[in-house]
Amino acid sequence: MGRKRIGILTSGGDCAGLNAAIRAVVYRAMGTYGWEVLGIRQATLGLLANPPQVMPLEIEKVDALLTAGGTMLGTTNKGDPFAYPMPDGSLCDRSEEIISNYHQLGLDALIGIGGDGSAAILRRLAQQGNINLVAIPKTIDNDVGVTEHSIGFDTAVNTATEALDRLHFTAASHSRVIILEVMGRDAGHIAISAGIAGGADIILIPEITYTIDQVCHKIKERQEQGKNYCLAIVSEAVRTEDGESVMNTNRLGQSRYGGIGQYLADEICHRSGAETRVTVLGHIQRGGTPSPLERVTAAAFGVAAVDLIAEEKYDRMVTWQNRQVVSVPISDAIAQYRAVDPDGTLVRTARGLGICLGD
Template identity: 70%
Template sequence: MENAEKTSYQKISPKKLHKRIGILTSGGDCAGLNAVIRAVTRCAINVYDWEVFGICKATLGLMSRPPQVMQLTVNQVDSILTMGGTILGTTNKGNPFAYPMANGEIIDRSEEIIEGYHLLGLDALIGVGGDGSLAILRKLAQQGGMNFVGIPKTIDNDVDLTERSIGFDTAVNIATEAIDRLQFTAASHSRVMIVEVMGRDAGHIALNAGIAGGAHIIMIPEIPYRLENICNYIKKRQEQGQDYSIVVVSEAVCTEAGETIARMQQFGQCLLGGIGQYIADRISKESGAETRVTVLGHTQRGGISSPLDRILASAFGVAAVDLIAHEKYDYMVTWQNRQVISVPILDAIARYRAVDPQDTLVKTARGLGICLGD
């Protein structure tokens, strides 16, 4: 893919196939994005004989003049199935409806993006993103007469109306492997190991990886905790001769006082992180246990995608192209009951998908004797 050339609208061949479609990846990166790009390209070209253009850097590529795109071919995408990240690039900052300029001014640049879509002569656009990105892209599509289809991706797995989003399985695998490795060093040194995982406002990664990795304590934002309960659980394990414990905590878990630990970044982004150290300090103080913290951070978003994410991404990519073929726009592909269906994007972004405290995996964790802190 290194020899793929970025091309402007003026350089694109005037040849007009049945449809000319675009694809962009928006928001944070995750494993499986390149598998989606590959699937969309292969299906659109091999099945429908369309032209496919990858939009570079998400909406930033449509803001550029000329728009920054690369024409995709089957040969170009054949080797990207397992690659992490996204060959198109992405961005998760700068809302186009309130875009921060270098001089500090906030302006609406939505019309520039819409104009870029029409300059390219696109018949439809596929956007791969989380709920925030899909909401922005849908608003742009509604405003500018863009035919839009959405594909859900996020390691947080918090897009509603889909059981799985692209990137989630790989993130869980990475977190589980880290927990597996920490089990041995925790046991060797009789320590309490705290593993802080990502997930934004939802605890799906912590819950899934915690169960899979054999964690003793799992803390998620959907279930309030009492530190006393956690310390008592650790002491009970020590009394039973189990002098080490693994604690998995989701980054969105609050302090006992209900405060979110986060920091503000450029463009007004609020980045979660730091709850692991807070929990470690409190456990050490209250129980006397020796603690260590591992923050997995962006390692959960990178690397080779899992087989399940590749399969899901491939199925989503093909289904999105089929939606365009049937001119079924303003829909998102989704995984429900072991099959791909489509739902209105507006329904999917109406709320985020948190962990249900009565969820099967929550009941599973309790049945295994895992402490959830409540």
């Protein structure tokens, strides 16, 4: 096997575990195969720069990254190269610039760490420009369809669970209803997992339709049992009772989920008279030291991705299935997202524990 030069980039939102995956790729590529690894800065933006923004990666440079949050390479979740926003407001297809710079760097393969959106863009570039691509799934939402675990999810759940643990005490002390709003762009995996682990009384996720009256009934039920406080966790993508998304739009015209917690608090207070408070966890879920499981997952994915390149198996994503790492075609990975199953184990568990899901 000849000496290879491979590139690696992180794309989309940051999360814990990305540096651990980069570290594993470098360890496997250099330590086992003797290959050269180039880190590409700021995802595809690094390949749009002239010259390309890259950094040589060596074992000594990544050795201490195992516990570091974020990504040493930087990342971006905007600037689609097929419709890149230009200063005059127009959109320009800059895909050929990325492809040209990939080949100019003399890369034999590219490892892309990202969610389904990033994987779709990278795959389109790969097919158009003869790029040997291997993907690693990353998303705190854990909604990539073909893998049980994605990098970032476990740490986000741990963070949300710790928040619930802390909120229990202040809720009980002041006899309040406290609502924790967590991330979850399309799926409620963080909310359902953290809600069970953190002992929430109410869990609201976008996959299950709720009513405010049912939520208030749960609060009243607890009051009748002598429990004058209640803890709720809600995914940011949950809609209002009328089916409207709750969004915030900034001065740049960018819209983001946010505010469903306050909406629920106002409605609960109005209908039940309960004193309510809201905590929005936000980007705290993305940061911090990766959990032990996160590090294991990232390490396994990084090693497996390099091995796919060694076997010259491209256009594939490494995934966690049935307690082991396997690979699947990237097209399968991006074909569908993985929502919470309303009839699945976690939902049945929550119901079995008497947790209100709002329906």
